[in-house]
Amino acid sequence: MRRSGKGTGVPELEPEVFDRVVVPVAMTAGPDHVLVYHNEAFRDLFGPRRLGLPAREVFDEPAAAGFLAMLDDVFGDRTARQVTSPRTTEGTAPGAPGPRHFVYSCSPVVTRHGPGVLAVAIDTTVQVTAVRHAEELSEQRHQALQRYEALMSAVNQIVWVMQPTGEIQELVGGFQDFTGIPWRPVIDQEWLAQVHPYDRNRLVHTWREAAADPPSMFVCTFRMRTATGTYRHVQSRAVPIMHGGEAAEWIGTTADVEDQWRNRLRERLLARVATVTAADDVPQAFAAVTAAVVPELADVCAVFLLPPQGLPPGPEDTLMATRIAATARDGLPELPPLSHEPRPVGHIAREVVESRRPRLLTFPAGQPPPGVLPELSTKWLRETDATSITLVPIVIEASVVAFAAAAACNNSPAPGPADLQLLGEVLNEVRDPLRQAIELQRTRQTALTLQRALLTPTPRVPGAQLSAHYQPASRTAEIGGDWYDSLVLPDGSVTLTIGDIAGHDLDAATSMSQLRSMLRVIAYDESGPDAPARSLTRLDRVVEGLDIAPLVTAVHTCLQPDGDRWHAAWSNAGHPPPLLLPAAGPPRFLEGEGPDLPLCVAPELTRRTWRHELRAGDTLLLYTDGLIEVPGTDLSEGMTALAAQAVRARKEGAPLAALCAQLLAAAADRRDDAAVIGFRPTAPPGRKPR
Structure with missing residues (x-):
């Protein structure tokens, strides 16, 4: 900086300050735009241009007509202008490097030669080349566009110079218009007060890192309070000018980047909001919104x-x-x-x-x-x-x-x-x-309400404990397919049924209600040693004929009292086997020779009945796969874990109802709903079957 330009009140700009700047810079003076300065970067881009001649003689190629017109406009109204779409040098000037692409801006300045125009160009050859080869150079194009945006912002707003002592001088004005306060010659507390409270420490820390030995480029985006009292994002960029291995001064720019910052923020936020679509329930969805x-x-x-x-x-x-x-x-x-x-x-x-x-x-x-x-x-x-x-x-x-x-x-x-x-x-x-x-x-609440309304309390059975429990899944959609039932028949026998319908929605809950009702009617009408198999066979034909459900697994059991014991007969339609906890001895699964096919697969299938005798203290448990199915593991591992959990509960002397509740509690975080129904003789039934 030197004395003010004559009659302008504007500090004179010393052209030599741009000697080592990496972007091409040139200056003209007077209405004829006499070329008075250009730096080495300018000569590298446009070739040697003679100083001391009017611009129309120096830039005589046809493509320079727009540039000459802009010089007239900027000198005339003293308003800066820029060209953001790439221009091309034809490489016809002596010493010119060949066709190159660039953008440029023109700003009014005052130098020792008098009023004139400062022209700053940016070589965008790499960017233009990247666009033309986008398919193979997409990543390079993205980086080039980022550099282009950063450089354009650097010449579009405030330009300043900082001395090692901390004194700062505004070369291209705009600070007061932006902030509403006069330009500050030093970065003091009043200056920092214009910075958003959350950004002050980061701004100071970033500057100290850049100014450390050895100095490096300073880049920081932060919020500044504007003249209207609101905050806008600006970006300051500065490079050190080195002399003798030390930073003699810093040349920097500060540009308003609110629009670019907000567009990027919008993209980031909308990307985060996309996680809401993966939410399983309402609290989780709203939590994704707040985050x-x-x-x-x-x-x-x-x-x-x-x-x-x-x-x-x-x-x-x-x-x-x-x-x-x-x-x-x-x-x-x-x-x-x-x-x-x-x-x-x-x-x-x-x-x-x-x-x-x-x-x-x-x-x-x-x-x-x-x-x-x-x-x-x-x-x-x-x-x-x-x-x-x-x-x-x-x-x-x-x-x-x-x-x-x-x-x-x-x-x-x-x-x-x-x-x-x-x-x-x-x-x-x-x-x-x-x-x-x-x-x-x-939908889940409706299905759950329907399911719980249909899963009625178990009946009282003389000489035995009977208990059933149902637990909805921890995930929103997993509800509606599991069911249990129990019925005391006229001859004093008791039926136990557990089942699972394919699907976990309101349709599954509706199908469950129909199947449960039909099986109750069929079971009430069936009797004899092979009643469980006949009941499931009849149910299979009806379900298939009425197209009620796509696939159903079930275990249907009939328990008949006989003196000091109960005769258990059951038929298994593709369901996990019943678990027997003897009063004394290890637990075991009643698998027979394996289950028959599920319902809705082969209605003509002849189903089998299996039998076992229960004595006082024995516990028979029917359950759904929600108790044994863990993603990524085999069902046999879940069955082993279920048997171990049941044995631990039995050792604690838990009543049947408490035992069933403990088994469900152990599966509280499963993806599927679960049901269990248990039967335990406690004393001789008291009468023979009729």
């Missing part, structure tokens, strides 16, 4: 699920909501645990739900207004010095099913309009997968 927006758009985000009936009828009635998911950024206190209990929310949240419009609330740090969120959440916001709450309704198929609450904490500034818009876009993007998760939950 997607923290920490980029909020310090904490929670989703409050509304009751199925929605808003209460009267405006004075309290709106209840359940905090179903929440995520906070690292460094904040641990969130209150999810209680899954509905809690009252305030009138502001109700207004958001009723209007279906988002709302931003700002307040002094640590002073969230009462009556917005449940008290437990409000207390946490007070402890974290929250400064704002954003409430966004989540609308699915014309109904508000939940609302999201995002907050800024630790004295963080409130989100700007662009942040609120992007938050709304992200929540809107997840409507379809959330709708699917909610529909799955409703």
Whole structure:
């Protein structure tokens, strides 16, 4: 820098400052655009050009007409311009290296030669070549475009020079227009106060790393407060000018990159939101939503699920909501645990739900207004010095099913309009997968309600314990196929049945109800030593004829009292074998010669009946594969584990009902639903069969 240009008030730019800059630079002076300077990089790109001549004589090739016109425009109105679509040198000038591609910009400057124009070019030959060879050089093209965007941003905004002492001078202005405060000659606390609180330490740390010995290129993207009070992302880039092995000064640029940063953020957030489609249930789906927006758009985000009936009828009635998911950024206190209990929310949240419009609330740090969120959440916001709450309704198929609450904490500034818009876009993007998760939950609940309504309590049997339990799967869709039944026949005998229908949905639950009812009728009408096989044969023909289910496995057992023992007869249609726990001795599976085919495969099949005698204290267990099936393992391993678990429960002296409950508890995290029904003689039945 030297004295101000005569009558302009603008510091003179010393052309030699660009001698070692890697981008081509040239300068002209006066209305005739006399070429007064070009650096080595410029000569490498365009060939030698004579200094001291008007630009129209120096750049006499036809392709330079646009460049000459831009020189006239920039010199005339003193407004910078740039060409972002690549131009091509023809290589006709003496010493020119041949056809090359470039983009350039022209900015008004004042040098010791008087007012003129600064021309900065960027060699984009690599990028253009990469585009033409995209199929084989796709990765190189991506890198070239990144370099192109970075370089273009470097010449499009503020240009500055920093001395080793920390003094900084603005070469190409714009700081005051952007921030609303005058240019600062040093990076002081007032300057750093314009940087977002979350970015200050990182900015200082990145600069110190670049300035360390040996110095390296400085690149940092951070948020600065604009003249309007909102924050925008800028990127500063600087390179050291070395003399004698030390950095004599730094030349840098600062450019507004908000649009590029926000586009990349949108892509990242939408990619995260894609994980919602893999969610198995509603809480997991909403948890994926909150994790997607923290920490980029909020310090904490929670989703409050509304009751199925929605808003209460009267405006004075309290709106209840359940905090179903929440995520906070690292460094904040641990969130209150999810209680899954509905809690009252305030009138502001109700207004958001009723209007279906988002709302931003700002307040002094640590002073969230009462009556917005449940008290437990409000207390946490007070402890974290929250400064704002954003409430966004989540609308699915014309109904508000939940609302999201995002907050800024630790004295963080409130989100700007662009942040609120992007938050709304992200929540809107997840409507379809959330709708699917909610529909799955409703279907599961319907199937579960139907199944539990049909799986009635077991009857009381004199001289024996009889107990049955059912447990839905831990995964949303896995519900509806397993069933059990028990029936006391007129002759005093007892039937036990366990079965599994292919499918895990509402259709499977409906088919189960039909099969169970039909088998009860058939079993009531069958008698004799071969009744189990005949009952399953008749059921097979009916199911096949009415096309009720695609595939069914079942074990049907008839237990007949006889003095001090019970005669057990059963037929197995492709189901895991019954487990016998003798009163004394090791457990064993009653497999016979193996099961017959499942139902709905070969209705004409002749089925077999197997027999065994039970004495007081023996336990017979029928179960579904949800108790023994573990992905990645063989069924025999699951059967061995089931027998061992049953033996441990028996040693503890557990009643039959407790034993069945323990077996189901051991399978709590399985992917399939599970059922078990057990029979244990306790004393002689008391009468002979008729």
